[in-house]
Amino acid sequence: MGEDVKKLKHHLPLLDYLRQHNWIARPAGRSSEFVGLCPLHAETRPSFYVNARKNVFYCHGCGRGGDLIRFVQLSRNLSFRQSLAYLEQATTPPDDSAAAVLHKTAAFYQQQLDRFGRCTTEGKFNLARTRACFRRFGMAVVTVAA
Numbered sequence: 386m387g388e389d390v391k392k393l394k395h396h397l398p399l400l401d402y403l404r405q406h407n408w409i410a411r412p413a414g415r416s417s418e419f420v421g422l423c424p425l426h427a428e429t430r431p432s433f434y435v436n437a438r439k440n441v442f443y444c445h446g447c448g449r450g451g452d453l454i455r456f457v458q459l460s461r462n463l464s465f466r467q468s469l470a471y472l473e474q475a476t477t478p479p480d481d482s483a484a485a486v487l488h489k490t491a492a493f494y495q496q497q498l499d500r501f502g503r504c505t506t507e508g509k510f511n512l513a514r515t516r517a518c519f520r521r522f523g524m525a526v527v528t529v530a531a
């Protein structure tokens with residue numbers, strides 16, 4: 386479990402997570418520190434500090450602090466285990482990863498080729514008939530002048 390937690394935090398730094406959730410921050414003096422309004426309690430003057438290097442937060446307003454998992458626990462009212470599961474799911478790349486997109490594209494073209502094959506083998510090649518066939522499949526025939 387310890388390794389997983391470390392990996393998780395490495396993949397999703399606290400600051401990135403907060404920014405993804407619209408936390409607006411400004412640098413707070415020291416280079417790796419940021420300050421903004423606390424997402425955990427209502428306030429008008431920023432007292433929520435994040436140390437990006439240490440990957441921790443501390444709020445001087447409500448006195449709460451900790452790491453990313455602690456933040457998820459507090460902000461989403463989840464247990465430690467639930468927070469881990471939530472974060473693991475949040476850091477898993479969605480299905481539109483490059484490989485998935487390529488796979489889908491290849492499948493699409495394969496399908497089009499199959500249809501094309503069917504259209505051009507329906508009897509002798511005939512432009513009008515091929516056009517009609519393509520239209521049936523929602524495709525268009527583009528004739529290229531030689």
Ligand SMILES: [Zn+2]
Nearest residue numbers: 423426444447
């Ligand atoms: Zn607070």
